[in-house]
Amino acid sequence: DARVTQTPRHKVTEMGQEVTMRCQPILGHNTVFWYRQTMMQGLELLAYFRNRAPLDDSGMPKDRFSAEMPDATLATLKIQPSEPRDSAVYFCASGPGGGADTQYFGPGTRLTVL
Amino acid sequence: AQSVAQPEDQVNVAEGNPLTVKCTYSVSGNPYLFWYVQYPNRGLQFLLKYITGDNLVKGSYGFEAEFNKSQTSFHLKKPSALVSDSALYFCAVRDDNYGQNFVFGPGTRLSVLP
Numbered sequence: 001d002a003r004v005t006q007t008p009r010h011k012v013t014e015m016g017q018e019v020t021m022r023c024q025p026i027l028g029h030n031t032v033f034w035y036r037q038t039m040m041q042g043l044e045l046l047a048y049f050r051n052r053a054p055l056d057d058s059g060m061p062k063d064r065f066s067a068e069m070p071d072a073t074l075a076t077l078k079i080q081p082s083e084p085r086d087s088a089v090y091f092c093a094s095g096p097g098g099g100a101d102t103q104y105f106g107p108g109t110r111l112t113v114l
Numbered sequence: 115a116q117s118v119a120q121p122e123d124q125v126n127v128a129e130g131n132p133l134t135v136k137c138t139y140s141v142s143g144n145p146y147l148f149w150y151v152q153y154p155n156r157g158l159q160f161l162l163k164y165i166t167g168d169n170l171v172k173g174s175y176g177f178e179a180e181f182n183k184s185q186t187s188f189h190l191k192k193p194s195a196l197v198s199d200s201a202l203y204f205c206a207v208r209d210d211n212y213g214q215n216f217v218f219g220p221g222t223r224l225s226v227l228p
Contacts, residue, residue, distance in 0.1 A: 033216075042218065043204065045215065045216065048215070091158070102163060103160070103216065104160065105150075105158040105159070107157045
């Protein structure tokens with residue numbers, strides 16, 4: 001049963017600290033998405049990749065957020081420095097990359113910045 | 115640009131009764147439409163999608179959705195609701211003119227009362 005995995009599942013940190021979230025997409029999927037979910041804003045697309053190349057990161061605050069795919073089995077989302085307003089659940093999703101492919105979501109990382 | 119509206123924040127229905135969760139969309143090209151469900155502290159799970167063809171789409175757990183092009187709607191339905199269907203439901207659209215970028219609606223919380 002192929003699944004998207006995310007680590008850590010929970011992260012509590014202090015303002016100013018660096019946070020790194022990791023995602024392992026489903027093997028064979030060539031698109032990867034990062035979303036942020038909050039009560040106020042709902043589900044927001046932060047960035048997405050196809051074949052490890054970033055196609056759109058316009059939803060991401062560039063001054064503190066960065067997203068990368070070092071290889072096909074790992075996607076990372078980094079926040080440096082973190083702020084309390086970054087507290088949210090961050091989801092990774094992957095898809096096979098077809099014309100109307102379904103996105104498959106990971107369980108999320110719940111981030112709390114104090 | 116593409117957009118999705120879910121006009122109801124909350125839908126309450128008695129167990130055994132039919133349920134409908136509404137979704138309307140706006141795209142410039144052809145729409146690819148999706149429904150996802152989110153249970154507490156979990157990621158989003160795919161329910162069903164419309165790409166082309168038959169306007170009535172059947173999905174997981176007895177759910178179905180009807181694509182109506184003239185009304186630009188894609189309402190989610192189930193003939194007989196279960197208490198275990200209580201969750202947060204998201205409609206999403208991808209415009210085939212805009213690559214892989216999904217837009218999610220704000221979500222509708224479904225409560226099925228015993």
